[in-house]
Amino acid sequence: MTTAPAAELLTRDPDDFEEPRRRRHVVWSVIRTQPQATIGAVVLLAVVVVAALAPYIAPYGERERVGDVFEAPSSEHWLGLDDAGIDMLTLMLHGARVSLIVGFAAALVSMLIGGAIGLLAGYFGGKTDIILMRVTDYFIVIPDIPLMLVVAAIWGRSLTNIILIIGLIYWTTTARVIRAQVKSVRERVYVKRARALGAGHGRVLSKHVLPQVAPLLVAITVLSIAVAIFAETAIAFLGLGDPTLISWGKLIENAFSRSAISVDAWWAIVPPGLAVVVVVLACTMVGRALEDSLNPRLRVGHLSVRHFRLRNLGGEEAR
Amino acid sequence: MSGADYVLKRTLFALMTVLVAVTLNFVLFRAAPGDATSSLRSCRNCTPEFREALYRELGLDKPKLEQYWIYVKDLSQGDLGLSFVTRQPVWNELRQPILNTLPMVGLGYLIAMVLGVLVGVVAAWRRGTFLDWGGVATSLFFYSMPQQWFGLMLLIVFAGTLPASGIADPFIEFTNPPWWTVLLDRLEHMILPSTTLGLVLYGQYALIVRSSMIEALGEDYIMTARAKGLSSFAIVRKHALRTSLLPIVTLAAITLGFVIGGDILVEAVFSYPGIGLATYEAVFDRDYPVLQGAFLLLTLSVIVANFVADLLYFKFDPRITG
């Protein structure tokens, strides 16, 4: 325990004295006590497991023609067949892999970029901060889907490209939130103490700042997964997805371009969208629960999955 | 800082952003690898001389910096260049699509705001009750749907009763219709895409209105209002709404910009000839001037929307200028 005088004890934030070592466990206890987050996490886990096992549990081949065009669901084909006679359930399972890979990978990319920028801007402040934040502001202003369209058209339609494109567009909110958090952590006593003792920037960042910021970063990344999945469906729908791969987005595109509607083949249209709804809901529930408990008064605009690139309301900068 | 200072600062910021947007636009389309010129190289029937002439005509043989300067100069005079495909001024190509998009997006926006505010306020006011759970559940559901998928669902349901594509009945001119028939026809074509946009947006708005309202209702001055003898409804109307209005309004302004950019999906599903669809077609036609022009307009609309949001923020919150 500290030996600070009593009066000081009454006025200081308890976090200021020691680096809260138990912070890492906050994430786990939150998940345990919050039902919404638990459900979301369980659902996500289930989807990931199913997707990972897709090649082994899929009943048929993903290019294997097993029946008629748009055959209705039956006991052999729970979700019927698509316009090429391929089993929908198989397509859904394989599509899950691609959609989730894109979701997680792109979220990772945006976490790395946004996290790094936020960290640097918040920690160093001053000119670095101003420059980085200006760059962020300009990025936010570009409309996301048109940009993805254009870049995909120019760069080409591989899976890697799509992951990179999505990650390069949606990092901005992460950067803003992390920057705000880093700024407040930077003012804490133990950070100042470490700097006074001569610790270099790298050490302070990795040992003191990063652990404090990590839980929030996790929360935002979870929300980014949902954003990335939306983005993937958009790209695929506009015909710019990887042509060799099946994803949920591609399935929705198939439903549209291969006139599943005119033959009322709901089984080719409904499942992929529902799957996206389920995963997005799960991510949102987990992400929000984490975010709420870690930083209840986030003043960085309002985070939302859909318009993830919201900027600060003008008033923030004026203050 | 005073009010005038704030407005000035935001205006400068908006203008700066416009400048940067214009530059980025140029870089993206002219200077990036695999740019506009590459599509010309793939023109198989073009003789080398023809290609040279075309190059020169479009000013692509000049150094990049000079091209940039010409681009900016032209822009300031409202010249967005000529379409590769139709050889018509880009602005002419985009004018009608913009006019088509605006009412459709506007209607969707209206739906989203009205529903969102209604459900959000009621959910917050009657927090913890069935109304609250219901509101939150529907909001979450709509908010988690891919726009294009929801559009498809609506198409399935309404395929018979409402038009599935386009902006107007192509044959309506022949019947010499009165203006309200034309209006009705337009509305019929607009209602599905607008509803798609609107309901998907509504989910987000309702949740934000609700949390904003809950926060406002938790403030100390609400207790004072209760102590004064105000009824529950009066408290919501006179106090909570006013303070929670601010985040709602600014959010509305900001998302307007993004909605305009993001409605490509909806326009694609419903083949609605708006600016989103024009952008989409330009990508596939490799019609770079049109694409560049559309892109710039979309970016500008976002900047303008953000600027309006800043001004509204200033108007609604006296603390900014204090």
Next chain:
Amino acid sequence: MRGVSLAIEGGERFGLVGESGSGKTTTILAVMGLLPPNASVAGRVLLDGQDVLARGEASARPHRWRDIAMVFQGAMNAFNPVKRVGDQIAEPMELHGVAEGREAERRVADLLERVGIPPERGSRYPHEFSGGMRQRAAIAMALACNPKVLLADEPTTALDVMVQAQILELLTALANDFGLAVVLVTHDLPVVAQVCSRAAVMYAGEIVETGPVDALHHEPRHPYTRLLYAATPDLHGTGELASIPGAPPRLDRPIAGCPFRPRCDRAFAPCAEEHPALLGVGPGREAACHLNTAVREVSA
């Protein structure tokens, strides 16, 4: 909280004293019918003989602010930040039909002047006022409908000493000039001594002693009252600062006997078994302590 009963005369300045958590704020919130929906409330609030809470919210609301008004703890946040102060003072006037439009504006200016704020400030926003001014504005707002009773919850905490003195003088003057009954809720004994004529001391959700302020100071009939006064720093004296060891009991479990027993320096046998009732111990004085009955028995 249990068995809290107070009787206040018109124009009287009454103090409600106790540590934080003793139930002082809860008491006055209950009087106005402002407890949260998950509170269970039993009792009556008689205003000139009429029960104000008889039919719940419906009967309470018309009386709010008109007859009983309140100045909240931390009046800093009592104002809505996006509305002008003057408008907020006028609001209850219009609500209860006391005044409207021009007339209301005039009264607002009047009130502001009376609490020592230049009337033009009424068109400003709350964040433009200093802490002390906001407190005074809150008092002006409380007086908007000429109430009979003013409940002031810790009106001087978080203000510096000079401002504190001004506020207390203001409250005293208002009570005197308008026959306004003031209930001053505080943990600060010197404040009570300065402003109030009578007071009640609360501990662990109950009233443990009532009486004239002087009597409470010099002839306390409850150990808690005595220790409270002893623990108050005396600016003129050089005595040591005594404190009351221990902490108030948790109120979520039933307490056997006297709630103050663990901290009392004069506890004896009955204190652990029987809960002391609030009994009269003199003219206008009551106390809830076995020591009073024991003494009487001895001397009887």
